[in-house]
Amino acid sequence: MRSLIKPISVVIALCSTMAVKADTVSELEQLVNKWLQIENQNTELNTHWLEQKSSMEQTLTLLNAEQQQLSELNQRRKKSTSELAQKREQLVTQQSELENDQQQLNDQLARISGQLLSLQVQLPPPLLSSWKNAGDLSDSQLSTTDKLQTALKMLTLLNDFQQRISIHEMAIKHPDGQEVWVKQLYLGAAQAWFVSEDLSYVGIGFPSDLGWQWEFDPSINAEQVALGIAVQQKKRAADWVTLPILSYVNKNQQGAK
Secondary structure, X not given: OHXXXXXXXXXXHHHHHHHHHHHHHHHHHHHHHHHHXXXXXXXXXXXXXXXXXXXXXHHHHHHHHHHHHHHHHHHHHHHHHHHXXXXXXXXXXXXXXXXXXXXXXXXXXXXXXXXXXXXXXXXXXXXXXXXXXHOOOOOOOOOHXXXXXXXXXXXXXXXXXXXXXXXXXXXXEOOOOXXXXXXXXXXXXXXXXXXXXXXXXXXXXXXXXXXXXXXXXXXXXXXXXXXXXXXXXXXXXXXXXXXXXXXXXXXXXXHHO
């Protein structure tokens, strides 16, 4: 009986040992499977992380580039704002200078216009006619530009007339009331002589405070006046001409007496 029990005990112990080993193997298999699952998950996580990392790095690069562009744009905006402010200040300064220049021009033009209007009454008739054709400085409707152009035309006409000896013809009134047609020899705008075709009337012209004056003077050599006119018109060869020079100041003093 004892011998029978012992083998049975050995078998039971062996079976128990085999059962324990089987459980251990099963547990190991489960552990291995879990480890493999964890490794797979870890690999997937690493792969996903690498993909996300690459994407995030690209996004970060783009964000940095965009930030750089925004920073540059902001710097350019600040620079443009500064330049605009500087240009605006320059324009304001230039505008102020232009306004001052315009005011000075208006003041000078008003002074010159007054002088020309005062001088106008003393001009010889041909020059006075040219001035009237140039414009009217007393016209309040004239713009500054038109008034300046008119003044320049008048000064140019005066300068041209002063630089030459000119010949004109017109009728002038004799003290007895009759109109006499005469030829006139102008020495600039300061003096003139006149003579009729038949040499019976001769005289002198000069400016005065009352305007341009014609004065008949039989003491003047009519032939000399006619000779001067003929030489100027190239109808006679150049020759010496003797004509009286009348001082404007002296003539005014004589008129005052």
